[in-house]
Amino acid sequence: MIHSLPGNFPFVAAVVLLGIGLYILIFRRNLIKIVMGIAILGSSINLFLITLGYRIDGDAPIYTEVPSELMVLPVVQALTLTNIVIGVATSALILSLVIRIYRHTGTLDSVKSRRMKG
């Protein structure tokens, strides 16, 4: 298990990022930080997907002027790109909601700005 660790570093990094993202989501009260937590969570998934398709010494999977035919897997890159696009839309929507919440309540603290209980 230990000998394969260097090759698995990206997976470890993805899991660490996943942990950081979940930690922020659960324990942080600032709304902007929650948005950042979601973005970190998204990045960790992206890193995980990209790492799945990586081959050592592989080139980018584009045939135009390619030096060799050893390439990394393109499918997971397509998945990652889709996730990035969705992430942009999510962040934009969520940030506009945070701005509105701030304008209505005057605070970014999720406990103080909370209107609904029970």
Added chain:
Amino acid sequence: MSTLIAHSSILIIAVTLATAFLTPLVGIASKRARNTLIVLALAFVAFLVVALARDVMLNQIHVYTLGAAAPDLTIPGGAIVPVRIILEVDGLSAFMGIVIAIVSLVAVIYSMSALKTETGQNGFYTLLLLMAAGMFGMVFTGDLFNLFVFLEITSISGAALIAFRTKFADSQEGGFKYIVVSAVASLMILFAIGLLYSQYNLLNIGALAATMEYTMLDRIALVILMSAFVMKLGGVPLHMWLSDTYSVAPASIPALLIVASQASLYALLRTSFTLYGVTLDQSVAGWIIIIVGLLSMFVGVTMAILQTDITRLIAYNCVCESGFMLVGLGVGLAVLADPGALDAFGTMAMNGAVFHMINHALFEGLLFLVAGAIFYRIGTRDLNQMCGLGHTMKLTSVLFLLGALASAGIPPFNGFASKILIYESVYQFNPILTMIGILVSILTLAVFMKVFFSAFTGASLPRYRDVREVPRPMVAAMIVLAAGIIFFGLFPGLVLDWIVQPATDALVNQGAYIDAIMGAVP
């Protein structure tokens, strides 16, 4: 006609999407033209859904390969696994399609007059149609990653719709909660998809199910998928967001959000029955779903008793009702490997649960629309400020009573028809489950009677003296749902034979789903 049916699964999604993007363009020119366009497009979609469902339930599973030389060319020459995005419509998908088509059409008609005075209507209808398209996509797709994309379309447009009334602080908060929950759930789903893809190099559900080896990673992926979908549908340990979001959305949107939850329930069923299916350790997974369902029933009804806000109360009732579906389906899953038990009561339990899905969409949708109608006239959702509304809003109060009785499972309404199936079959599995279910139903009745007597009966308050009945399109939308409730309650056998039984058969028959995709393999 046969060409239309052959292409109908993609047309349903594409027509809804195209209308969504046409809406702002037409809306600039004329409001009336825009409204007509939306209603006509959704009516056409509903017609296609019915035609497709009829074809699927009479003949065979409907497969559509996007961009291939022929719709059923799932595996092109030279390949051994399916390529391209494949839509696959079986009985369960068609059933869900019917639910989505009915509720979105009703929601649009209701919104036409409920939102007449609000600004930003072009955006509202675009989002509403996008959400409908996302839900159609979720239930029709045969591809895991595509499922993720459509889930995101549904949840982003849903969050924007919840926060549509920007002048209220609590609707912004509701939209924020919905999008945070959805984003986390769908990212975890993508993580699980990555785990599956890393082992099998496949994204197609049928092909994955055919090669599934049930390794440790698959189990982890199953746990992640199940918890994410339970989170999206509002099952109990993860239900906190549901009441905050349903209660603050514009009146017609909770009805759609319920259907979105059910699309997540569909995804949960697809993963547990079709994707993992016979390789799954059924009784464990089944019992987990049963326990989640029991908790949902219990917590939902107890929290509903405490509420003073009418929409929050209905939202907790939604949690409670989805518990019934989960219990029925969990029992079905737990005995899936045992043909004797499946014949004796398993199929019946799943029939009841699937039947309850459409009933749930109808009566909870009606209750939310009635709550929206009250808010439209008196501008508050607080039960303590409502009194004697039945004197002036006679039809609305009758419709509320109808929805409430159906929800509590009183004959002759549709809630009774599905709940009795669940009670009878679950009793043979474990009698305690049925007792809890009946107890919860009685409590539900008590909750709604409290609302009915405090809001609709009693002396009519002076300040509500000139409250009138809501405009006609809103009444029409509510009556459509009410007619469904009565029809499904009076003729449950008909509905069971036509749409529910094929859906359950599709759920149990994993092999047919795989064969429809992989059939071309020699």
Added chain:
Amino acid sequence: MSKIVRTVANQLILFVVIFGLYVIIQGHVTPGGGFQGGAIIASGAVLLIVASGSQEIKTWLRERRLSVVESSGALLFILLAFAGIGTVFFFNFLVGSRLFGGIPSVGPNPGDVWTGGVIPLMNLGVGLKVMAGLSAVVLALALFSGGEELEE
């Protein structure tokens, strides 16, 4: 910002737009595509907003115009997909025709732009949508933070 910054930004925007269009049109043979090119053009909108301030930009970059461009881009995409419905939805019916009709050779090739059938056109549709959509998002956020609302 100072007059120098504004002048430079106004000149630079041309190059940003050209580069964005290049990325969109070449999307099917090189890295890039509709979303990437559209995002590049939208970054030009960010440049203008930073240089001239959201107040001045909103006098001509209106939300309604952006919304029209965005919807047209999405409709272009869907209509191209519909056009293939003679065989199958999304069918690439332009392959072999005069417009982007070439078929790229399998394996390393120099990257001929006139290939790909409907894919470059779909990239264009996506590019229009992303350009307008992201510009609207950026403009809306800039106006929001100044305490304003978008005009309806």
